[in-house]
Amino acid sequence: MTALLEVAAHLPSTRFPIEDLAERLGLHDRQVRLFRRFHGLAEVRLAPGGSLLDLLLAAAARLDGLAGNEHRVRYVVHARGMPVAVPYPHNPLRELCRALGLEHALSFTLTHQACATGLLAVDAVGRMLAADGDPDALALVLAGEKTYTPDAQLVPETAIFGEGAAAALVSTGDGPGRGDRLLAYATSAHGEFDGRLRLDRDLAVRFQNEYPRLLAEVLLAAVDKAGLTLDDIALLLPHNVNAVSWRRVCKRIGFPVRRVVLDNVAVVGHSFAADPFLNHRTAVDGGRLAPGDRYLVGAAGLGATFSAMVLQHDPTGPTHNSTDQDNTDQDGVRARGNR
Amino acid sequence: MLTVGPPPAMAAAAPRLSGAVGRVFTGTSPTAWDPALRPFLADLVRPFGTGLREDLLVDGAGHSFGEMAEALLPDLVDDREPVDLLVLAYALHDLRLGRSTATHLSDRCPGRPAAFAVCDQGSAAPFTAVRLIESYFAGGACSRAVLLVVEQSALHYELAAPAPLPDRHTAVGLRFDTDGAPxxxxxxxxxxxxxxxxxxxxxxxxxxxxxxxxxxxxxxxxxxxxxxxxxxxxxxxxxxxxxxxxxxxxxxxxxxxxxxxxxxxxxxxxxxxxxxxxxxxxxxxxxxxxx
Structure with missing residues (x-):
């Protein structure tokens, strides 16, 4: 049984009001106002001058369960939205392994599902651990990226990217204390939306029109695969593209918006594949998940991939032993929670 | 759509190699002259202080993973053979930098399979990809998969450290079913x-x-x-x-x-x-x- 044993989040300390990013993003005043008033975005967390390695290390450093358990980590995986992050042959993931004493682990990047890759990584490493058959083995999943080029800064009329990062320890095996159990995963590829939304207006419109239906399909498929109905779902952890798109999806599937963790949308930015983990941390820190709660996670990636996952909360795992630290930013300021 | 539950304690099935095709591609992809290539590359290398290869940008060099891999698909599967999973594995990145090519290829593949890529592992990536395919077969939700291993030879910036570089554009496609060679x-x-x-x-x-x-x-x-x-x-x-x-x-x-x-x-x-x-x-x- 795949389980999220612990999730840690790192939010860069620098907050940029979206108005301050207008020039960088090539946005007119009207577009900025639209993002703020209609999409519900206010500010974005960025780490100017920091590297991808810095982001990932900062997230991993907040895991209580990693230190002392390095020998148990078999896989270190970067769940990455952008197909390319650094010039070849730079390999920040390998540098991270060296820095954290994980050189013995098999490290690799999963990508090409854009911002839906985080859910893929959890499912994939869970399967690799299960195949190995060692119930004590762990996998470290990392997510978070630099906004280094226009494709990694803006989804037109939809989202502004941020540089939040996350780290998750994934375990396998049954029984209490193993973390939040993965009940089902659904993913659907829609390569017909491959293209550059910034340049192809028709493609962008088609994608926006189809997005609610396609995301709704995987959300419902994952719930069904778990043998549940939406009434059984306590909480929905979204990706942080914007608030209005989630209201549309919720209306379509009949799920109450108040049970969607939208707190980070306004103040973090869309942090690529890290969003589900950031919102997991927020939900746990805000006390919004009770023991045994089943919750749904949804994500969509440009290109396009739509994915959803159902998990069951296990409060006896170490996920909940360090809530005072994990969602704290570099200045010691607690990130926005659900309280 | 691929829907799966938790991984099983015992594997339901194992992938067997049922088809393989390899091809060396000559010529240069039109992507090599894409106006978007230079600014993307410049953004990519800027934090590292690496210089761009103006000669390659002017002359045009390199190939696209999508174009190469897509050419192999008809030799691996026909339209009546839906694929559940498509995995792309590579070491040196694509010429088309921002594209999720695995997802693009899904749209060109029978069954429109779930798709992803494995990289940042050098030449170990295709082997890891096979293990991942194996793990999805084990759950029983996947009974046909395609692995595409690709490399193209153009690097449009100075190499910051010694590293393997291809001298040709190559794509290899492997097909896995429940019948075939273990x-x-x-x-x-x-x-x-x-x-x-x-x-x-x-x-x-x-x-x-x-x-x-x-x-x-x-x-x-x-x-x-x-x-x-x-x-x-x-x-x-x-x-x-x-x-x-x-x-x-x-x-x-x-x-x-x-x-x-x-x-x-x-x-x-x-x-x-x-x-x-x-x-x-x-x-x-x-x-x-x-x-």
Whole structure:
């Protein structure tokens, strides 16, 4: 049984009001106002001058369960939205392994599902651990990226990217204390939306029109695969593209918006594949998940991939032993929670 | 859509190699003249202070993973054979930098499979990809998969550190079904260069057993380190990520076929064992096209 044993989040300390990013993003005043008033975005967390390695290390450093358990980590995986992050042959993931004493682990990047890759990584490493058959083995999943080029800064009329990062320890095996159990995963590829939304207006419109239906399909498929109905779902952890798109999806599937963790949308930015983990941390820190709660996670990636996952909360795992630290930013300021 | 529950305690099925095709591509992709290439590359290298290769940008060089891999798909699966999973594996990045090519290829593949890519692992990536395919077969939700191993030779910026570079554009496609040649993968981590020969010899001995009909296909890095007394083929140095797979796809070996790849930048020794009963045709529907 795949389980999220612990999730840690790192939010860069620098907050940029979206108005301050207008020039960088090539946005007119009207577009900025639209993002703020209609999409519900206010500010974005960025780490100017920091590297991808810095982001990932900062997230991993907040895991209580990693230190002392390095020998148990078999896989270190970067769940990455952008197909390319650094010039070849730079390999920040390998540098991270060296820095954290994980050189013995098999490290690799999963990508090409854009911002839906985080859910893929959890499912994939869970399967690799299960195949190995060692119930004590762990996998470290990392997510978070630099906004280094226009494709990694803006989804037109939809989202502004941020540089939040996350780290998750994934375990396998049954029984209490193993973390939040993965009940089902659904993913659907829609390569017909491959293209550059910034340049192809028709493609962008088609994608926006189809997005609610396609995301709704995987959300419902994952719930069904778990043998549940939406009434059984306590909480929905979204990706942080914007608030209005989630209201549309919720209306379509009949799920109450108040049970969607939208707190980070306004103040973090869309942090690529890290969003589900950031919102997991927020939900746990805000006390919004009770023991045994089943919750749904949804994500969509440009290109396009739509994915959803159902998990069951296990409060006896170490996920909940360090809530005072994990969602704290570099200045010691607690990130926005659900309280 | 791929929907799965938790991984099973016991594997429901194992992937078997049922088709393979390899192709070397000549020419240059139109993407090499895409106006978006230069600014994207400039953004990519700026934090690292690496210079762009203006000569390649002006003349046009390189190939697109999507174009190469898409050309192989009709030789691997036909329209009546829906695929559940498509995996792309590579070491050096694509010419089309921002595209999720695996997802693009899903749209060109029967069944519009779930799709993703494995990278940042050098030449170990295709082996990891096979393990991932294996893990999805084990759950029973996947019964047909395609692995596409790709590399293109153009690097439009100065190399910051020594690293393998292809000297040609190559794509290899492997098809997995529940029927075909049994294939397994093993990966040893933290293997130092000084110990490679000994680890390789031990792994080959374990995989080979007493089989006399064994052929070892090894990457160029392992030339000179191969255990004695075993027939072998050494892949081309100019195909650092695709080489052993290209030899498998185009060489049509029979008997017990072992693939060996060493990736020192990540400390991984990868091996694969493929049992192709002779005198049966080695790989159903295998086709090789070069040129």
């Amino acid at each position: 294939l397994t993968v093993r990966q040893r981590t933290a293997v130092e260069p000084a110990h490679v020969a000994a680890v390789l010899a031990a792994e080959v001995a374990a995989l080979r057993g007493d089989r006399a009909d064994t052929t070892l296909i090894a990457c160029a890095r392992l030339a000179g380190l191969l255990p004695p007394g075993i027939a072998h083929v050494v892949a081309a140095e100019g195909q650092p990520c695709t080489g052993v797979w290209y030899e498998l796809a185009t060489g049509r070996p029979e008997g017990l076929v072992l693939l060996a790849e060493y990736t020192p930048e990540v400390g991984v020794l990868s091996l694969s064992a493929l049992d192709v009963p002779a005198p049966a045709r080695p790989l159903a529907d295998a086709r090789a096209v070069a040129g």
